[in-house]
Ligand SMILES: Nc1nc2c(ncn2[C@@H]2O[C@H](COP(=O)(O)OP(=O)(O)OP(=O)(O)O)[C@@H](O)[C@H]2O)c(=O)[nH]1
C-alpha cells in the first residue's frame with residue numbers, strides 16, 4: 270500500500286464523522302448521499318469498536334461487553350475531506366446472539382436483508398470475523414447471501430491483538446482460501462485491532478479508495 274494511499278485514508282478519516290440516521294424498519298432508510306460501507310458480523314465481533322477506531326472517535330458508535338448492543342442500522346456521514354471525498358459508514362446489528370436458531374436468515378431481521386439486497390449505494394460490505402475463532406456457520410450464510418445479491422464484500426479479522434503472529438497468519442491463509450471460492454468476496458483480508466490500532470491505517474486507505482467526490 271502506497272504512502273499516498275495511506276495519507277488519503279488518514280485525511281478522509283480525520284474529517285468530521287457524524288451520526289445522522291437510525292433505521293428500524295425497511296421503509297425507514299435514509300436518502301442516499303454517498304457510497305456506503307456496511308459493517309456486518311456476529312454480535313460482539315467488534316463492529317462498533319472498529320468504526321470508532323477508524324474515525325478516531327472513541328464514543329461515536331456505542332460498544333459493549335454484552336452482545337446485542339447495536340439493534341438498528343446506524344448511519345454515519347464521513348467527510349467531506351479537503352478534496353471533497355465522502356463516505357457513509359453503516360453500523361449493523363450483530364447476528365448469532367440468540368441461541369435459539371443457528372440460521373442467520375431466521376435471526377437477522379427483514380430490515381437487514383432488505384437493506385443488503387436493495388441498496389444501490391452500498392459499495393462494500395465488511396464482514397468482520399473474530400481472529401480468535403474464524404468464520405462460523407452464520408458467517409458462511411452471510412458470505413452466500415452477499416454472493417447471491419452480487420454485493421462486493423470483504424473480510425476483516427478483528428481482535429488480532431489476541432493472537433500470536435504465526436496463528437494469525439494461519440487464520441488469514443485459511444480464510445483467504447475459503448473466500449477464493451466466493452465470487453463476490455474480495456481477495457484481500459484486513460487484519461485489525463481496535464485495541465492496538467493495528468491495520469487501521471491500511472483499512473482507512475482501502476475504504477478511501479471507495480469514496481465519491483461530493
Ligand atoms: N481485545 C480486543 N477486544 C476488542 C477489540 N475490538 C472490540 N473488542 C471488544 O469486544 C467487545 C464488543 O465490541 P463491540 O464493538 O461492541 O462489538 P459489536 O460487534 O459492535 O457488537 P454488537 O453491536 O453487539 O453486535 C467489547 O468488549 C470490545 O471492547 C479488539 O480489537 N481487541
Ligand SMILES: [Mg+2]
Pocket residue numbers: 316317318331332338339360361363
Ligand atoms: Mg455494535
